Amino acid sequence: MSDTVRNTLADIPKGADIPKGWPFEEARKVALRLAASGKPTALFETGYGPSGLPHIGTFGEVARTTWVRNAFSEISGLPSRLLAFSDDMDGLRKVPDNIPNRDRLTPYLGQPLTRIPDPFGTHDSFGAHNNARLRAFLDSFGFEYEFASSSEYYKTGRFDAALIRVLECYDAVMAATLPTLRAERQATYSPILPIHPHTGIVMQVPMQHVDPAAGSVTWQDPASGERFETSVKAGACKLQWKADWAMRWFALSVDYEMSGKDLADSVKLSGRICRILGGQPPQGMTYELFLDQHGQKISKSKGNGLSVEDWLTYAPNESLAQFMYNQPQRAKRLYFDVIPRAVDEYVANTTALLHDARSEDARSEDAGSETAPPAAAAQASDRRTNPAWHIHAGRSPDHAGSPISFGMLLNLASVVNADSPDILWGFIRRYVPGASPETQPFLHRLVSHAIAYYRDFVRPAKHYRDPDPMERAALEDLATTLATLPDTAAETIQNAVFAVGKRHPFPDLRSWFACLYQVLLGQSEGPRFGGFVALYGIAETIALIHAALARRADAA
Structure with missing residues (x-):
């Protein structure tokens, strides 16, 4: 050096x-x-x-x-x-x-x-x-x-x-x-394990003599009583x-x-x-070691673990890397429910990494111009703090990320009961004009994984509940409000959903969104609702609300 x-x-x-x-x-x-x-x-x-x-x-x-x-x-x-x-x-x-x-x-x-x-x-x-x-x-x-x-x-x-x-x-x-x-182990222990010259077994026996000059050890076969001198060299x-x-x-x-x-x-x-x-x-x-969903240590004999093959069936390998990156010195639960969050963490980090890369390129161009401020190059955020920087070995990803979160795709698959990518792509193209498997290869991967995850985990666990009278009034209000929105931007829709929740006597907005997820989607949690409506469609969401209210009316 x-x-x-x-x-x-x-x-x-x-x-x-x-x-x-x-x-x-x-x-x-x-x-x-x-x-x-x-x-x-x-x-x-x-x-x-x-x-x-x-x-x-x-x-x-x-x-x-x-x-x-x-x-x-x-x-x-x-x-x-x-x-x-x-x-x-x-x-x-x-x-x-x-x-x-x-x-x-x-x-x-x-x-x-x-x-x-x-x-x-x-x-x-x-x-x-x-x-x-x-x-x-x-x-x-x-x-x-x-x-x-x-x-x-x-x-x-x-x-x-x-x-x-x-x-x-x-x-x-x-x-x-x-x-x-x-x-009992002390009585037979030796750091040297000779290979038995006749049986080929790795012997765990005490040494009778150690000879550094000769490079050998002497030991006795406990079964036959035969004594051997074995070189420690060349794999003996x-x-x-x-x-x-x-x-x-x-x-x-x-x-x-x-x-x-x-x-x-x-x-x-x-x-x-x-x-x-x-x-x-x-x-x-x-x-730290991994735990199962019950907080118990993962054991091969118990079969309570999650294999690489399992993970890669339902999510891209980059998301597994994201899971491994997070807090390695803390015990983490490793089971199927952690997969969607890991995917969306990776998607968010990749989006930020790509944005920083573009900003850094722009700053480099500005720094070379005559009109650039002197500190332009010094204003860059450090991309190396982003987990995606490590996952991709300090290089930009070979894909453009995804404009739609994995959680959003799962919820879309749930609502439309998707069993093929084509069903989801019909909604995606409306939300992201020009999107296709060719122009959005990583999103294409996510779509396939989302269908598999929905099929095996979301659909079997779906359980719709009926709204109470106060929730029914709020849902009717939401349907009416959505029909009057001037545009379909996700943020506009989200603000409208917030406003509806505040107009009704929910203990808090979390209870309002729990109502939306449980009544409309049949699950306890869900995505940012405004983004979901923008992806699924306002007319389709209004129809979804009416169907949920009719389901209750039919039951009555």
Whole structure:
């Protein structure tokens, strides 16, 4: 690293000249770390256990790490790498339920994942199959990363020097680890896990002798009583996962890795082991875990989670990124009801980002003109504080956003009972002249998602209630008022709706809008009503009101 760059990093004061937002706060830690170490390139890492398929947590960790990495590049100007590391040398503890030919894998329990046949029949091993799924998963979201295989790193000797260092520090590593274990585990624990030369099983047995000079360990097979001396090099041994994590940080000089709250104690222990080896643990952030709609921890065995496939059925992938961006250090409920809000947050942030980009371009042109005020270029808002800036890696989105919110589309689908995009597009073209799937590609995506979400979640839960006499009078007033409006602008309509509510003895305007949603739309919440009427149409809304009032009259 040049002295100029080092001085630039060292001069980054806390909070000064750094855009707001948690990715930049994390990036500053990495920048200061490199200023102290003199490294020319930052290494970011994420981990993956390939005994199962990549899931929504995998997406969240890689996305969040990517945002910190991009923020680091933005404030430091230094290059960086992201290593997606697969722990594919771990022993298979149990056969997953969601694979074919499960019985074929039972004889391989305990063996490294990359030595187990692929039950899907597509790759050389079960580990290789899941690694391929991970890469395809990350590629589908456009992440920039380097894939790393634990088996490859061990077998090719990339960890040999670090493994010898573990042997040299064996007693200190044991002293740090044993107090964290239960008594029965202490009796059999070793950070070194030799691969059995006959069975191929990853052995969890105590070491009888450790020889750093020879680079080997001596241990005994508890079943046969046979004694073995095994080299720690070239993949003949691996490390227990907490020691393995620490060794990897040490061997690769990892600068940043985040992890979930459930691993907080493991991070502390691995950090201590890394220091024992002579390394410096990476900077990192502890993110909170997801909860279900009842506030309970999400569990694969309970099946109370939400998969990436589920989310992408009902919303675009950018909205999932928006959900992951929001407050990562707070527990969030992850279930279907959060999807519409995440979509509309993304739509709003993208609209603001595109507006700021256009304003910035205009200011740049003004700043170059002879009549521009001197401070024109300094008046720009910082787009880097917008989550959409991070979601799109500091670039403008490849679409123009959406002139209609997702919530509005859901309500339109609900009213017209839409089962195809064409039904919604008929209303959209009237609201946005010239709009089409070709001119509004992102809106086109939202329309398809809205129909799917309406079909599976909104329609089954619809429940219309009848208005009471006071609400009936207010609805009749609204129908009459809408018929007299001079124009159909959303703001004009919204003001008229407010005025009608104030003319009737509702406890507050919230009660008036609850009446509109429950009586007219059959749901407890809804969109900004003026915008909905502008999209659906005044005549259509008046007819909707009359139909609701007639429904009550027919029932009487």
